[in-house]
Each structure stands twice: as structure tokens, then as C-alpha cells.
Amino acid sequence: MTSNQAKILLVEDEQQIRRYLRVTLGTNGYKLIEAERGEEGLAIAGTEKPDLVILDLGLPDMDGLDFAKRLREWTSTPILVLSARGQEEDKISALDAGADDYLTKPFGTGELLARIRVALRHADRGSNDSTDSSFSFGNISVDLAKRIITKAGEEVHLTPIEYKLFVILVKHAGKVITQRQLLREVWGQGYSEENHYLRVYMGQIRHKLEDDPARPKYIITEPGVGYRLRPDHTEG
Amino acid sequence: MGFAIGFLIISVATLLSIFTRQYLDHSNTIMIYLLCIVYIASRFGKGPSILASILSVLAFDFFCIPPHYTLQIAGTQSILTFLIMLFIALLITTLTSQVQDQAQMARMREQRSEALHALSQELSLTRGKTNLLHVAIKHIRNLFDAKVIVYLPDISGTLVACSENSAEIQNAEKSTHANASQVFDTKRAIATVVSTPESGKMTVLESLSLDTAWKPSLKADSLFLPLQGNKETFGVLQVTMNNPARTLTHSDFEFIQTLANQTALCMELASLTEQNQEAQLKIEGEQLRNALLSSVSHDLRTPLATITGASSSLLENKNTLKDTDKEELAQVILEESEHMSQLVRNLLEMTKLESGPTNIKKTWQNVEEIIGSALARVERQLGDRRVQISLDDDLPLLAMDEVLMQNVFLNLLENCIKYTPANTPIEIDAKRHDSQVVIRVMDRGKGIRKGEEDSIFTKFYRSQSNAKQQGFGLGLAICKAIVALHGGKISARSRDGGGSIFSIEFPIDRNPPLTEMTEDKNAPLKQADSALPEAARSARIENRQETGS
Numbered sequence: 178m179t180s181n182q183a184k185i186l187l188v189e190d191e192q193q194i195r196r197y198l199r200v201t202l203g204t205n206g207y208k209l210i211e212a213e214r215g216e217e218g219l220a221i222a223g224t225e226k227p228d229l230v231i232l233d234l235g236l237p238d239m240d241g242l243d244f245a246k247r248l249r250e251w252t253s254t255p256i257l258v259l260s261a262r263g264q265e266e267d268k269i270s271a272l273d274a275g276a277d278d279y280l281t282k283p284f285g286t287g288e289l290l291a292r293i294r295v296a297l298r299h300a301d302r303g304s305n306d307s308t309d310s311s312f313s314f315g316n317i318s319v320d321l322a323k324r325i326i327t328k329a330g331e332e333v334h335l336t337p338i339e340y341k342l343f344v345i346l347v348k349h350a351g352k353v354i355t356q357r358q359l360l361r362e363v364w365g366q367g368y369s370e371e372n373h374y375l376r377v378y379m380g381q382i383r384h385k386l387e388d389d390p391a392r393p394k395y396i397i398t399e400p401g402v403g404y405r406l407r408p409d410h411t412e413g
Numbered sequence: 414m415g416f417a418i419g420f421l422i423i424s425v426a427t428l429l430s431i432f433t434r435q436y437l438d439h440s441n442t443i444m445i446y447l448l449c450i451v452y453i454a455s456r457f458g459k460g461p462s463i464l465a466s467i468l469s470v471l472a473f474d475f476f477c478i479p480p481h482y483t484l485q486i487a488g489t490q491s492i493l494t495f496l497i498m499l500f501i502a503l504l505i506t507t508l509t510s511q512v513q514d515q516a517q518m519a520r521m522r523e524q525r526s527e528a529l530h531a532l533s534q535e536l537s538l539t540r541g542k543t544n545l546l547h548v549a550i551k552h553i554r555n556l557f558d559a560k561v562i563v564y565l566p567d568i569s570g571t572l573v574a575c576s577e578n579s580a581e582i583q584n585a586e587k588s589t590h591a592n593a594s595q596v597f598d599t600k601r602a603i604a605t606v607v608s609t610p611e612s613g614k615m616t617v618l619e620s621l622s623l624d625t626a627w628k629p630s631l632k633a634d635s636l637f638l639p640l641q642g643n644k645e646t647f648g649v650l651q652v653t654m655n656n657p658a659r660t661l662t663h664s665d666f667e668f669i670q671t672l673a674n675q676t677a678l679c680m681e682l683a684s685l686t687e688q689n690q691e692a693q694l695k696i697e698g699e700q701l702r703n704a705l706l707s708s709v710s711h712d713l714r715t716p717l718a719t720i721t722g723a724s725s726s727l728l729e730n731k732n733t734l735k736d737t738d739k740e741e742l743a744q745v746i747l748e749e750s751e752h753m754s755q756l757v758r759n760l761l762e763m764t765k766l767e768s769g770p771t772n773i774k775k776t777w778q779n780v781e782e783i784i785g786s787a788l789a790r791v792e793r794q795l796g797d798r799r800v801q802i803s804l805d806d807d808l809p810l811l812a813m814d815e816v817l818m819q820n821v822f823l824n825l826l827e828n829c830i831k832y833t834p835a836n837t838p839i840e841i842d843a844k845r846h847d848s849q850v851v852i853r854v855m856d857r858g859k860g861i862r863k864g865e866e867d868s869i870f871t872k873f874y875r876s877q878s879n880a881k882q883q884g885f886g887l888g889l890a891i892c893k894a895i896v897a898l899h900g901g902k903i904s905a906r907s908r909d910g911g912g913s914i915f916s917i918e919f920p921i922d923r924n925p926p927l928t929e930m931t932e933d934k935n936a937p938l939k940q941a942d943s944a945l946p947e948a949a950r951s952a953r954i955e956n957r958q959e960t961g962s
Contacts, residue, residue, distance in 0.1 A: 265816055283750070283751075373776075373777035373810050379782070380779050383781075392800070393789075398782050398786040400783075400786050400816050401816040
């Protein structure tokens with residue numbers, strides 16, 4: 178899949194951003210289909226069956242949220258949302274509506290390509306329905322089957338909740354996970370607003386795994402949205 | 414009452430004169446009577462005094478002038494005596510009662526001027542139109558024992574009754590409302606006379622526009638007066654006597670009019686002051702906009718010029734440029750656009766913060782995490798610069814808006830990066846004091862010039878020592894506004910050994926939720942395998958508190 182003939186649908190009304198992405202994604206070996214409007218985008222998605230949709234949240238004819246919902250009715254094609262800073266609420270609702278990840282404008286090419294790669298990889302893996310049982314980044318390695326986490330060869334002890342949180346991040350490595358998603362998965366439905374649990378446990382995980390917890394390399398906070406495990410530090 | 418006492422006094426005087434008539438001359442007896450009349454006139458007014466005058470002449474004739482015990486008059490001289498006596502008695506009566514009236518008038522005038530003075534004084538100490546009205550209503554109500562209602566026009570111009578007593582408004586009938594409207598439109602007062610409310614129902618018998626003279630016979634039950642300033646009519650004042658037996662006279666009307674005018678003038682003054690303040694704010698806004706425009710035009714033009722130059726060079730010289738040159742130009746474009754993006758971000762942030770009550774969303778935050786995510790955003794600008802972070806272990810979670818507070822640290826860090834040499838370190842520390850957390854961002858730059866510790870937090874302010882630097886001078890103003898929204902304080906000062914310290918005092922205003930882990934920290938993962946859901950449940954914290962605000 179990452180052999181780079183992936184088909185990407187770009188739904189964006191700003192002509193200059195389309196120009197920039199056309200060149201950039203083309204150079205990187207992706208096939209780009211463009212749509213200016215939401216309705217047009219949905220129609221093209223139906224006929225072209227893209228591997229990934231890049232969706233601008235500020236479409237003139239349609240709420241980005243509605244677009245994500247309607248697309249999700251019949252396909253699980255990953256959606257990467259483009260939005261301005263300060264639209265945290267919109268991002269969260271787009272993610273809740275089924276979008277996979279987001280990028281804040283202005284964004285750099287490196288960041289964009291990294292997000293695309295992650296989204297395609299997860300989509301690919303989803304269809305195979307298998308997760309590698311071992312995983313490593315930096316000096317940290319995780320063995321999900323044996324439930325062993327080591328840092329620089331030393332085993333790190335996580336409490337059950339810390340472990341559960343960490344595993345969710347690992348399984349979605351590279352992708353943003355909203356605070357609500359984490360709270361629901363670890364603590365249950367009733368806890369989706371109790372974000373202080375997250376603050377405390379994430380802090381503890383960082384202190385156990387990061388070299389400098391105040392400047393984390395792997396467990397990244399997305400302010401106002403959630404968390405992301407960044408396995409490849411150079412990508413950001 | 415007065416008549417009875419008058420009769421009694423004259424009777425006593427008559428008895429006295431009967432006993433003394435053989436010793437006293439007639440003229441002296443007359444003097445006794447006159448003295449009594451003066452007393453009666455001064456004490457009991459005109460009516461009793463006239464009665465006493467006539468009685469005394471008759472008694473004098475009957476008892477003192479021979480032939481005694483008959484009204485028969487002997488001789489023309491006696492007739493003259495009686496006539497003169499009656500004339501003088503009536504004269505005394507008239508003069509005395511005039512003096513009495515004048516004294517009473519003077520007393521009333523004094524009372525009223527005192528009342529007016531009291532009202533003026535209280536009005537002068539009162540701010541705001543509504544408060545002014547309340548003062549006036551209170552005074553008039555107390556002075557006249559009357560029900561006072563004020564009608565004010567609402568936005569659409571319809572008059573609405575206002576009173577401190579809502580029951581009074583309820584009772585305001587349609588007819589009174591119509592009167593009020595008429596007064597408001599014509600700016601002329603109206604007096605109404607109602608039938609005695611024995612039947613329990615007040616009906617308006619008469620309603621007179623007072624643009625013509627007040628008929629002396631008119632005793633009004635209600636008055637409607639315009640609250641008339643020099644330029645503006647603010648509303649209508651209704652005064653209705655509480656006691657139906659009492660009515661309002663012309664002088665009452667004049668007095669109430671004076672009070673109403675006084676109130677209206679004060680209201681006019683208040684509204685002029687308000688307008689002035691608004692105008693002042695507008696001017697300040699205008700000045701701010703101008704400062705902003707000149708800042709924008711200068712500070713955005715410079716990076717734009719660089720970007721235009723560098724990119725056109727890339728296009729036009731693509732064959733002659735070496736790869737390293739191309740890279741250099743692309744680098745310049747990237748840096749300058751990042752710079753512009755930072756300027757625009759601050760501009761938007763400031764506008765948002767100033768556009769009224771910001772939607773601040775407080776949730777529990779970890780200081781370390783917020784600092785970390787701010788640092789991540791300036792990672793590229795930091796380059797190899799050393800950042801030393803030392804945070805107390807016992808820092809509590811703080812209730813703050815994640816995105817806004819991250820911007821505070823972002824701005825402080827960008828400020829350090831911009832104004833200090835690239836090889837100098839940045840230090841961040843956070844300590845818990847009793848009821849607050851103090852977070853400090855410190856650099857080793859030039860420090861802060863004396864006297865600029867406060868002004869650097871002002872919008873568009875740029876330190877004298879950094880006059881050439883680009884930027885709107887908004888970053889620190891934004892920090893101050895955001896920290897203030899959280900009830901905190903931000904300050905800056907120079908640091909011993911060179912550099913500056915920016916310190917944020919953040920109140921711990923609520924107890925952070927209990928986050929003690931009931932989970933067994935040493936439980937090995939492998940054994941917790943099947944116990945994960947339980948562990949998750951056991952981590953429920955008993956003393957849950959609301960998050961957010």
C-alpha cells in the first residue's frame with residue numbers, strides 16, 4: 178500500500194492549497210483527485226474509491242462534519258481533516274464523526290506526508306485485522322503479546338491503567354486519539370468528561386518512558402484535542 | 414373649635430367689663446375687646462375672629478353702654494363708637510390673618526426649598542439614570558404621601574410604567590397610561606380629578622391639560638408631568654395622592670414640577686456624561702486601530718517583501734542558482750512565512766480576547782504538559798538552545814483553558830527566542846506556594862529596562878532597546894489578558910546576573926480533584942491480565958469533583 182500509488186481525494190475550495198498539494202503529493206508518488214465542493218467530493222468518492230480523503234473543514238457548501246458523517250455511512254476510507262488553529266471544537270467533532278486525523282493550517286510538507294502515511298498504514302492494517310505484537314520506537318520496545326515494555330533494555334513497570342492507555346496509543350501509533358476516546362476506552366462511558374484522570378496518568382507514563390517528561394518526544398499532547406504517540410521523532 | 418374658644422374668650426371679656434364698668438372708661442373696655450380679637454385672629458384665623466368682632470360689638474353695646482341690657486343705642490356718638498370698633502376689629506382680623514398666611518407660606522416655602530435641596534443633594538451623589546429616578550420617586554413619595562410612578566419609553570418608544578412597587582404598576586389603569594402618553598407627546602402636564610372611590614372604582618371625572626392657567630378651584634387627585642430636560646424628554650412622572658381626602662393644589666403642582674425638572678436635568682447630565690464616555694472610548698478605539706494598522710502595514714510588509722523576493726528569485730534564476738542557494742532561499746521563505754503566521758495568530762488572538770467575554774473553557778491541567786506542548790511548538794526556533802526545566806513534584810493540577818494557557822507559554826518562549834542571543838539558555842521553573850503556583854520563564858538576555866516592567870505588557874508597546882525588532886508588540890499583552898482571565902497575575906523584572914524573569918502567579922482557587930490511585934502500583938502487568946476491567950473500576954475516585962468551570 179505504501180508503494181505510493183495510493184489514490185487521494187482532496188476536498189478543498191482554496192485553489193492555492195490545491196495547487197500546492199497537487200505538486201507535493203504528485204512528487205511523492207500519490208495520485209490526486211480534486212473536488213472543490215462537498216457534494217462533488219462525495220460523488221467522486223463514490224465513483225473513484227480513493228484510499229484516503231483529505232477534507233478541508235471550511236467548505237462553502239457543506240459542514241466538514243456532515244461530509245465525514247455521510248462518507249462514513251458507506252466507507253471506512255481514512256479521512257484527514259485540514260483546519261485552522263483555534264477550531265479545536267470542530268476538530269474534535271470531526272474526529273468523533275469518523276475523521277481519522279487532522280492537520281492544523283499552516284502545515285509543513287513533512288507533517289502532511291507523515292499523517293498520510295500513518296492513515297494509509299492504519300487503513301491497510303485494519304483490513305488485515307492484525308496488529309504486530311511487537312513494536313519499537315526510540316529506545317523503547319513494546320511486546321503486546323508478552324505485555325513487556327522495555328526502555329533501553331530495562332523493563333518498565335506500568336500499572337494496569339497506564340498500560341491500557343499506552344496500548345491504545347501504540348495501536349494507533351501516529352494518529353491522534355481524542356481525550357474522550359481514551360477516557361471511554363479505559364474508564365468507560367461515564368468518564369468521558371473526567372479529563373483530570375488522563376492528565377495524571379499520562380504524566381506518569383511520560384515520567385516512566387520519556388527521557389525528559391517536560392519535553393516529550395513520543396507521547397505528544399495535542400492541546401484541546403487529545404494525545405498522539407509519535408513513534409518517529411523526526412517526523413514532526 | 415376656633416369659634417367656640419372665640420365665643421368663650423369674648424364671654425370672659427364681657428364678664429370682666431361688666432364688673433369693671435363703673436371704674437373703667439368705655440375706651441379702655443374697647444381695648445380689652447380688641448386685645449381679645451387680636452389674640453383670636455392670630456390663633457384661630459379669620460372666621461372665629463370675624464365672629465368675635467361682631468360678638469364683642471354687640472356685647473359691648475348690651476352690657477357696657479347705658480341703657481344697660483338692651484341693644485338700644487342712645488345718641489349718634491355711640492353709633493360712631495360702635496362702627497369704628499367694628500371697623501377696627503375687622504381690620505385687625507384681616508391684617509392678622511394676612512400675616513398668618515404669609516408666615517405659613519414662608520414656612521411651606523422653607524420646607525419645600527429644604528426638600529428640593531435634599532433631593533438635589535442626593536441626586537448629585539447618584540450615578541445612572543435609573544438610580545436618579547429611584548431617588549426622585551422616593552423623595553416625592555415621602556413628601557406628599559403619594560403613589561409615584563414613572564413612565565419611560567422602551568426601545569420601540571412605547572411608554573412602560575416603572576415603580577419600586579410592582580403593585581402600583583399593576584394598578585395603573587389604561588386611562589392613566591393614556592394620560593402619560595399624552596403628556597410625553599405634548600410635553601404638557603395633566604391634572605386629573607377622580608370621583609371619590611367609595612364605590613371602590615375610581616373614575617376620572619376631569620382631566621385637564623395644564624398648558625393654560627390652573628383654575629384656583631381645581632383640586633387634583635393625580636398629576637402627570639413630563640420629565641423634561643433641556644433637549645430631551647425622559648419620561649412622565651405620575652403623582653397620585655394615597656389619601657383620597659387630600660388633593661393637590663396649584664402650589665403643589667409647581668413644587669412637583671420643580672422637583673421633576675431638577676430630576677430631568679440630572680438625568681440629562683448623566684446621559685451627556687455617558688455619551689462623553691462612549692465618545693472617549695470610540696476615540697481610544699480609533700487610536701488603537703490606527704496603531705494596529707501602522708503596525709500591520711509595517712510588520713507584514715517586511716516578511717512579504719522577503720517572500721516575494723526570494724520566491725521570484727527561485728523562479729527566474731532557476732538555471733543559474735546553485736542547489737545550496739535554492740535551499741537558502743526556500744529557507745528564508747519558510748522562516749518568514751512562519752513569522753507572518755505568528756503575527757497573524759497573535760492579532761487574531763488579541764481581537765478575540767478583546768471582543769467581549771471570551772469563551773474560556775477551564776479543565777484540569779498538568780503544568781508540565783502545557784509547558785511541554787508549548788515547547789514542542791517552538792522546537793524548530795529553539796534549535797540547539799538549552800532549555801532547563803525544573804518543576805516541583807507536588808504541583809497540583811490547575812483549572813485552566815488548555816489552548817489559551819499554552820499560548821501564554823508560547824508567547825513567552827517566542828519572546829525569549831526573539832530578544833535573547835541564540836547561545837543563551839532559557840529556564841523554566843514552577844513552585845507551589847500556599848494558595849498559588851508560581852511559574853517562571855527566565856532568560857539571559859539584556860533584561861528589562863527600568864520603568865518598563867509594566868509597560869511591556871501594554872498593547873503595541875515595544876521596548877526602547879528593541880525598537881528595530883519586528884512584531885506587533887502583542888505577545889505579552891495577550892499573556893496578560895489570558896492570565897487575568899484565569900484570575901492570575903503576570904509580571905516581569907530584570908534578573909540578577911543579567912536577563913529577565915517573567916513570572917506567572919496562578920491561584921489554586923479550587924481543590925483539584927483527588928487523583929490518588931487506588932490502583933496497586935506494583936501490581937505486575939502479567940497478573941493483572943484478567944483483572945484489567947476491575948482495576949479500571951477500582952481507579953474510580955471516590956471524591957469526584959466537577960471538572961471544568
